[in-house]
Amino acid sequence: MNLSLDIRHSLPGFALDVQFDAPSGITALFGKSGAGKTSVVNAVAGLLTPDAGRIALDNSVLFDSRQNIALPVHKRQIGYVFQDARLFPHMTVEANLAYGSRWAADRPGPTLAELCGLLDIAHLLARYPRDLSGGETQRVAIGRALMSRPRMLLLDEPLAALDASRKADILPHLERLRDELAVPMLYVSHSVAEVARLATTVVILENGRVAQTGPVGDMLSDLQMVRQIGVREAGAVLPARVVAHHADGLSELSVSGGRLFLPRTALAEGATTRVRILAQDVILASDVPRGLSALNILPAQVTDLRAGDGPGVICQLRCGTDHILARITRRSAEAMGLTPGHDVHAVIKAVSVDPVDVGRG
Amino acid sequence: MNLSLDIRHSLPGFALDVQFDAPSGITALFGKSGAGKTSVVNAVAGLLTPDAGRIALDNSVLFDSRQNIALPVHKRQIGYVFQDARLFPHMTVEANLAYGSRWAADRPGPTLAELCGLLDIAHLLARYPRDLSGGETQRVAIGRALMSRPRMLLLDEPLAALDASRKADILPHLERLRDELAVPMLYVSHSVAEVARLATTVVILENGRVAQTGPVGDMLSDLQMVRQIGVREAGAVLPARVVAHHADGLSELSVSGGRLFLPRTALAEGATTRVRILAQDVILASDVPRGLSALNILPAQVTDLRAGDGPGVICQLRCGTDHILARITRRSAEAMGLTPGHDVHAVIKAVSVDPVDVGRG
Amino acid sequence: MTAWLGPDEWQAVALSLRVAVVATLISLPFGVAAAYALARWEFPGKQLFNGLIHLPLVLPPVVTGYLLLLAFGPQGPAGRFLEAAFGVSLAFRWTGAVLAAAIMAFPLMVRAIRLALETVDPKLESAAATLGAGPRQIFLTVTLPLLLPGLIAGAILAFAKAMGEFGATITFVSNIPGETQTLPSAVYAFLQVPGGEAAAMRLVIISVIVSMGALLASEMLARRVARK
């Protein structure tokens, strides 16, 4: 399933002019507050009718200003988790969820019981929305949208109000939806960690326009992107394969550049996945270091160096056939005499690969 | 200024029974969704009248069920940034901000112009709230609360809807309020990074009760806390002093265990501050390692080791007079033969000390 | 009790109740439709339509009754049409009293429903749309339930107004005992003769009790609905 979008719309003091293609999987819409993310998502849902343009989901045209097509919202079969949950105040949580399934398409999807367990909302079923806390509200809203078994799911910062452990509970389910049901998603988020884990494609909006777009791996290991994403969150995403699970709780994965030891993943041996390695979690060493607590040491070659405004340098390395990024100080770069072509060792702490950052491939 | 709180309140299906003291500075209220954070904050603001208990700000009693005192909300002079911004829909952004200052106490505080610059809302002044995006709304709400120059500020997840760069813009101002105006704050957050940077005291709520409470340094370097906070976010906060700023963009700080090189901070030489070192950003080495891109290598001594459920081990180290945490794999711990009393070297990447994690002491 | 009120008076009470209930029920769907159109749509002549609905509130009731008589009387164009097409005759019938009461109560009903409608957040309706509900279904499952307190208020207001309507009714359908003599018409007749005050007051008290009871019931109902 492929969403292609090309819209123009102007509001007083703000102009939207956005084109992108979102292939199967999850497309992350990323951008600062006020960049136009919600507006784009609303256009897909049909809640905002752009001045001009075209939006299509595979062969089904949702909107086309030239052909004068604008499919009504309720016929689009597009689920929407709103930034402001919008639960129905006159219905219990249970009725809100049931409402979601009322006009659901005949498609496989999670049951009410499954969703309750997953979102930890079973104890809230009899309550009315005004008796829920902020996070509870959002969880129910996610549940309601999933109950409608949509062709595509729009999520507008759905996890912003959730704590880390609830986030971690929900993310796998979104992944499963993406993979098993092939429900494509447009996912608005401020969190690179979420984006890196979930997204197949990243679209970066800046001031109503697409600043960058591309597959998540390329985007996150692109030196140009470091600026957009913020230095703290920059890092590469590598395809990997689970080789073995070890008795001491580590899983061994192979990447093109060698072996990585990570905290045990739930994936079966042989499964493919991807791991995210933050630039700042990589230490470079001239020689193979010894007596270190870090388990993962991969040989690599410097391919590019880019100095920022500060004291840092982003170093792009070829590691096998993939690229990884390392963020080091200029002082270290000079001390080690790093230049493109230089051979180094990338030291990566096993534990620095976030479980959240090991998604399915 | 000291907030002391001891309240009991029951809702259908939920009971609140919370006692804590919040000394000057920022007290972080931390806990899962539905733990009762908003309820506690509401009680302090006077929006929820507990069944029983007492709330006092220094010598001024806000609520005392025995003495039958319940100061009306508007007399409490307590600012509140709501989880749902609650801007006045019939006023422009400018009028909303002006409203905040209308009954402001005669106390120093930021001006409208300062706030506009800080929160990047100057271009929104003429708009009405319904024409704002989610993040814009929240920024204006923060501005409005600050305009009222409160004795104490309550913030209910004020930054959840903001992107990293806006967050980073606002945080220093909250710090400045805390330090320069000594405005104490009760800060509800899901983000340990925010908490670690801002908070003096941490209160962890679990299911309507206080699970843990204490000064932020102790809490974050306490091995017991690792579980509450989540392994990814565990780490120590060390008091530090700025020694020098170097030409290559690094600042040199002294901590009790030695010297740290960080990306340049805005602090003057000689200023005291604190730095947060995440457990997972620390690599242990048996000998002083050479040829590494990591600049910070401090001698340390293992004081405690705690194995988790997974393959990881949290290692508490004495480093000077402070404690730091390191998270390593069990495999490494065994390979290095780590036991309490063992001398090691803690390798910390300069850049792994987040600018956000360098707060004022 | 039968001694307290004569049979004619009991008949008037029964007729008034019937007229008010039927008028309220019949006008409810029209009231909702009109309120919806006014609250949610923009169309040419909207203000004219709005004015027309409010006309009975503004006109002296006698004038409204007279206009009804001219239009729906046996000689009136609408009256003839209804008679010819459906065999329905309104003038000097209790059905005519229903029409008069409904028309007089209509502006109050529409007002109440419209105000309630304007407070239903369209965001909730668009949320329902994304869940696959069509316009009609959204209306039935989201808008209408949220509207309910206002709807109840509007209906009861209309009922009370219909119970008390006099001027238009007596002018349109006269004051024929057993057919068109409503409670207020009976009160009027009593007030026209010396010494009729006591009988009139008895009827007024009954009317007040009924209307107040309805009002009270609506308050409680609306509260129950809203508290959910």
Added chain:
Amino acid sequence: MTAWLGPDEWQAVALSLRVAVVATLISLPFGVAAAYALARWEFPGKQLFNGLIHLPLVLPPVVTGYLLLLAFGPQGPAGRFLEAAFGVSLAFRWTGAVLAAAIMAFPLMVRAIRLALETVDPKLESAAATLGAGPRQIFLTVTLPLLLPGLIAGAILAFAKAMGEFGATITFVSNIPGETQTLPSAVYAFLQVPGGEAAAMRLVIISVIVSMGALLASEMLARRVARK
């Protein structure tokens, strides 16, 4: 134009306008207070109070007028008190017409304001309280402005009702040309004589134009206020 209506009729138009405007303005603060009490407070006898306010809607206007006469007439207790204490006399005065119009329009006004009040989110009021605004200030700066569309609607509804009020007015203050002869009284008088219909209609048209104009203006005003 002067030929179209006689001087007496023009007087009646002017008087009706004066009565309706004054009645609306005077009852507005009471209407807001009553609506506030009903929407926001719980107190013993609340339903009784609510019923009392709605009484004029339910009672035949003539009865309301008669009760007013009994209370505020020259011999009535309230009338004597007002006369003695303030030298104010209401019966057979235009001020009495104001009272009658205000009382008849009051339930409509309170209803509209109350419905609007119930839609003002108390969360906004508590937000204002945390910013230091006291209850009175919250009311003036948050509640009232948010209430404005409903307030305008209520006021105009009351105005229209007051313009059209006849039964209670004529019963309470009679029909004294130049003093208490309102537009509806004049219409009534014309309708009493054969062939008076044309003159009556001229007055009705004026009345409709005025009320419709007010209604239209209120719609636009309310919309301007709400769109902000």
Added chain:
Amino acid sequence: SGAMADTRVFAAASLKTALDEVGQLYRLETGNGMVAAYAGSSVLARQIAQGAPADIFVSANTDWMDSLDTAGQVRERMDLLGNRLVVITGASGSTPTGGPLTIGTGRVAMAMVASVPAGIYGREALTSLGLWDDIEDRAVQTDNVRAALRLVAIGAAKSGIVYQTDAMAEPRVQIFGTFPEDSHTPIIYPAGLLTGARSESHAFWQFLQSEAAQEVFRAHGFLIPEVPE
């Protein structure tokens, strides 16, 4: 017989008490029924003009009957009743002095002098007695004559001008004086058998003119006009 439909009489509201009694008498004597709809003469006349299902119309003044007559709606017509115009005061007020009619100080309650019959007669009489200029500014005009009666009864007006029939039925007032018969147009309540009247209503039409009916009317203070020729 029970099969006969009730005669439908549209009558001026002020006739209610008397006509209801006549109706009862009619039922007693003949076993047939009469149903009366009471409202203002103007309302009833307009309804009849618009085709109301009435058999007999009794108006409080001749104008409305004339207008129906002109329109060809009246088959047979008679002057059914007459009345007198009186000045009343509260029951405790000063007692009549005899001599020429005077009206005391204070407000004078009367029906609308331009449109309601009792008011029209009243102004006519006052004018011919030279009292109108004095009264005009004190006149409190009501929408119907009963309201004027009520104002005097509860003391809101010192005196009032009403029909003799009204004054007789209200214990809280007393008749202070009676206007000379020649000071105003004769007060006539015309009755008309309408063109659309059903045949069964003829019996009641006859009964209205019977001695028994007239007795009832007289008892309520009405006059029975002499039938010409």
